[in-house]
Amino acid sequence: MSTAPRLPPPRGAPALSVSDDQAPRPRLAEPTRGQPPKPLKSPLSTSSSPSPSQSPPDAAPPMASPAAPLALLILLVSLAIAAAQSGQPSSPPRNSTNISDAAALHTVFEKWGLEDGTMPQGYHPCGKLVWSNSSEMEASINCSCSSNECRITHLNVTGYRNITFIPAELFSLTELVSLDLSNNNLIGQIPPQVSNLSKLETWHFNNNRLNESFPNASALLSLQSLMIGDLDTEGYPFNFTGDWVNLSTLSLRNCGFTGKFPNQILKNLNKLTYVDLRSNNLSGSIDLQQYNSENNFNGSLPDQMPQSLEAQLADPVSFAVNCGGKQYTPPSDPSTMFNDDSANLGAADFHVDTNNNWVVSHVGTDPFSNSSGIVTTGNGTNMPELYRTARTSTGSLWYYVVGLPSGKYTVQLFFAEIVIESGSGRRLFNIDIQDRNIMTDFDISKEAGGSNRPINRNYTADVTTSVLKIHLYWNGRGTCCIPHNGTYGPLVSAIRVFPSAETQASPPPAAHTSRHDEKRRGVVAGIAALSIAATVISSSAVYLWWKWVSLVKHRKA
Structure with a gap:
């Protein structure tokens, strides 16, 4: 059977090769004169196709790597995103700080040295x-944020002792509900x-x-809470006109207020x-069961006094007490025994030691501290035992020695300062002996050359009424909250009293008569009564604190 002759392709058309089974073959580029035709390259191929001499004429070109198009796609998308962002500013956070608040705070912090530039x-x-x-x-700071900005x-x-003034910009923060600038060094008005x-x-x-009005x-x-104290001035009248019906905490200690106290405020x-x-x-008259002070208030004291203070007392030649600690006898001085003074006096109370003829009375409370009035330390292995405990108060400490000739x-x-271990804290208090001021702004750390360092101070006192009174009290100065709330007021580790002419033999005590016993018992009762009076006059904080507790419990109920 004869076959039809094959016709040459039209001029300029690509040459086609068809096998006997009519399977298609790859298209070839038009051959260049004098050269064999070259197979077409796939646009995704990473290597050259084999020449006809190396591959069968009907072999398919090699396939591209499947990862290549994915990598190319990722690259193109990344470039597109970068191009879209190149000419646009970054969008602010959804909750940005109010512009006015941010500017005011930055100015205040810059003037205080908390921020630069x-x-x-x-x-x-x-x-x-x-x-x-x-x-x-x-x-x-703290903020309250809405859907689009924060205030x-x-x-x-x-605690920044280098901050001495209040920038006016601070008062542009009109959304403030809490402002605490305590324990700095602010001066002026x-x-x-x-x-x-x-x-x-x-x-x-x-x-x-x-230091101004x-x-x-x-x-x-x-x-709700107002605490402003330590104004370096005197003679300003107490003339508040604020209708502070929501006020629960009011502290205006050491503000130099004078005049009659307006009871209408309370x-x-x-x-x-x-x-x-x-x-x-x-000055003035005030309900002592509801208020405290170390001012010139007067009022009625409770009628009831302790009825069981009678004791057979001997006139002491010397006296010693381990303030805040247990009974202690120093190994270096076995003849001196420091009496136990570990009774917890709470916010305001007194303790009478009828066996050793002395009374301790404490008045003072802090609304943000639950201190027992006794502090201890384990720091400093070289610290003598006598200095590892102390009695402290945020108000006043009285020690009375009774029956002295x-x-x-x-x-x-x-x-020994065993609580404040940082140079930023300052404990300042006054010392009176026999109602005479001995030390003002006494600073234990300064006198001792640092914290956890013992130091003793000797003073001379005249006793003419059988009673020696030692009064240590906070005068409103120093820091209040370093290292924690309630860290202020007097602190004393021990007290010792002995006749100034200790080298001379003391005469033996006279025989006790019933009148003498009654006199001493009257002295002890009088001292106890005085302690109670001081407690009542100066402990409204206790009464009000109990009231606060009851209010809190009532609200929770």
Whole structure:
């Protein structure tokens, strides 16, 4: 059977080769004159196709790697995203800080040395919140955020002794509900612009050196806690006009207030649970069961006094007490025994030791501390045992020695600062002996050359009425909260009293008559009564604290 002759392809058309079974063959480029045709390359091929001399004429070209198109696609998408973002600014966070608040805070912090330079673009302090947070210093804020911005509501900057002024920009933070600038070194006047902060609920400016008149704060109707103290001035009248119906904590100690105390203020403050007006010069009559002070208040004392203070007392030649600790006899001086003084006096109480003729009375409480009034330390293995415990108070400590023969006595006070171990904290208090001021702003660490270092101070006192009175009390100065709340007021490790002429033989005590016994019992009862009077007069904080506890329990019920 004959076959039809094959016709040549049209001029310029690619040559086709068809096998007997009519299977298609790869298309070839038009051959160049004098050269064999070359197979076409796949656009996805990474290597050259074999020449006709190396592969059968009907072999298919090699397949591309399957990862190559995916990598190319990822590269193209990345380039597209980068190109789309190249000409556009980055979008701000959804909750950015209010521009006015951010600018005011940055200016305040820059003037206080907490931040440097100009405010960066997109400054968002509500995304940071804390600049410093230690037992000594704190710089922090808190914010309230809506769907599109945050407002600064809390500002705490405490413990910075280099901060001496209040920038005016601070009072542009009109959303503040809490402002704590205590324990700095602020001087001058409390700016009247504080009335701009009408939403304030907590305002603490205590423990600074502000020295001008107190501003009118009548606009601060939301106040719940007001603590402003240590104004370095005197003679200002107590003339608040604020209708602070929500106030629960009021501390205005050592503000130099004078004049008659306006009782109407207390009557209007039905939510008041803590009051402190110590170290002012207020006068007048006041309900002593509801208020405290170390002022010139007068009022009625309770009729009931202890009826069981009788004891057979011997006139002591010397006296020693381990303040805050158990009975102790130093190995180096076995002839001296320091009496036990470990009774927990709580916020305000007294203890009578009828066996050893002495009384200790304590008045003082802090609304943010639950201290027992006794502190101990395990630091310093070389610290003598006598200094490892101490009695302290946020108000006053009285020690009375009863039944001493008339004469001159040496009062030896033992100190060691075992609570404040940082240079940022300062414990300052006054010492009176026999109602005479002996030391003002006594600083244990300064006198001893550091913390955990024992130091003794000797003073001479005249006894003419059989009673020696030692009074250590806080005068409103020093720090209040380093290393924790309630770290202020007097601290004493031990007390020893002995006749100044110790080398001379003391005469034996005279035989006790019933009249003498009655006199001594009267002295002890009188001292106890005095302690109770001081407790009642100076412990409204206790009463109000109990009231606060009952209110809290009532609210939780």
